[in-house]
Amino acid sequence: MTNQILVSDQQKSSSLTSYCSNFVSQKSSPVIITPPTSGYKIVMAIVDDPEAPLNVRRNPEVKEGNIVGQLNNNTFVSVADEQSGWLQITNPVRGWVAKNRTRSSCARVDRTIAFSPENDTAIVRGEIIGSGTHNYRVRMIQGQTLTIKNLGDVFPAIISPDDQLMVREPNVEGNESEWTGIMSVSGVYTLQLNSNLRGYEYEFSVSIKGNEKL
Numbered sequence: 001m002t003n004q005i006l007v008s009d010q011q012k013s014s015s016l017t018s019y020c021s022n023f024v025s026q027k028s029s030p031v032i033i034t035p036p037t038s039g040y041k042i043v044m045a046i047v048d049d050p051e052a053p054l055n056v057r058r059n060p061e062v063k064e065g066n067i068v069g070q071l072n073n074n075t076f077v078s079v080a081d082e083q084s085g086w087l088q089i090t091n092p093v094r095g096w097v098a099k100n101r102t103r104s105s106c107a108r109v110d111r112t113i114a115f116s117p118e119n120d121t122a123i124v125r126g127e128i129i130g131s132g133t134h135n136y137r138v139r140m141i142q143g144q145t146l147t148i149k150n151l152g153d154v155f156p157a158i159i160s161p162d163d164q165l166m167v168r169e170p171n172v173e174g175n176e177s178e179w180t181g182i183m184s185v186s187g188v189y190t191l192q193l194n195s196n197l198r199g200y201e202y203e204f205s206v207s208i209k210g211n212e213k214l
Contacts, residue, residue, distance in 0.1 A: 030121040030205065033113055035134060040106035042082060042099075044130025044199075045089075047075040049101040056095040060086035069093040076130060076198060077102070105199070107132035112139070112188075113206055121207040123151070124191070128199035136191040138206060140183045145209040147180045152203035154193060155179075161187025182210075 047054050053070035060083050071077065071093065081088040086096045105127050113122050113136055124136050136156070140146060148158065148167075158167040158179065166189075167179055183189070193202055 028118045030119050030123045031116045033111060033122055033124045033136060035106050035109045035126040042079045042087065042104045043107050045077050045079055045087060045102040045104040046129055047071045047073050047077065048103045049073060054097055054101050056093045056097055058095055060096040068095045103129060105129040109134040112137045120209060121205055123205050125203035127201045128193065128195040130199050131196045134193045137188050139188050140208065141186045142183055143210055144183050145180060146183060147207040149178045149205045151205060152201060154200050154202040156191040156193050156204060159190040159192055161185060161189065
């Protein structure tokens with residue numbers, strides 16, 4: 001009976017240790033920062049229709065004789081207006097397309113990175129479809145070390161609190177993989193991604209070391 005009790009206690013202890021380990025692991029995961037997925041004005045979209053080609057209609061309604069053209073998947077379209085699930089496009093064909101048969105992104109993003117209390121790293125990931133600027137801001141104090149690691153194809157420009165370019169403009173070929181620097185002044189640093197053509201996907205990590213995170 002004593003041995004059974006000991007085995008039972010060991011199993012409970014092992015189970016508790018496993019539970020606590022999983023709990024700590026979950027709490028220490030980096031926070032994920034992404035652009036907003038709704039509530040923004042669409043200026044450009046890309047055709048993503050599971051039943052392509054996508055019909056372009058004269059008016060925002062489905063009816064016979066209303067089709068003025070068709071677009072293949074991955075075609076970029078310029079958007080002038082949005083109405084009840086429809087997008088009014090001006091290029092490459094004028095007309096209306098179903099919004100849920102396209103993909104789009106917020107053209108102007110301005111977000112502050114808030115780290116979790118248990119982790120000094122955040123993961124930033126998103127996509128720019130068409131032209132746009134995505135800014136991610138991180139508040140730092142003098143003497144802290146900032147490390148940016150590229151996890152995708154584009155490395156962000158890093159701009160100091162006094163608007164000085166610390167790292168060049170984004171590189172869409174992904175030649176830059178990591179940057180580390182000690183901050184000489186306190187303030188808000190901007191991690192900026194610009195697109196004036198077709199856009200791109202991006203993902204990078206942001207880590208802060210030294211002193212207490214703000």
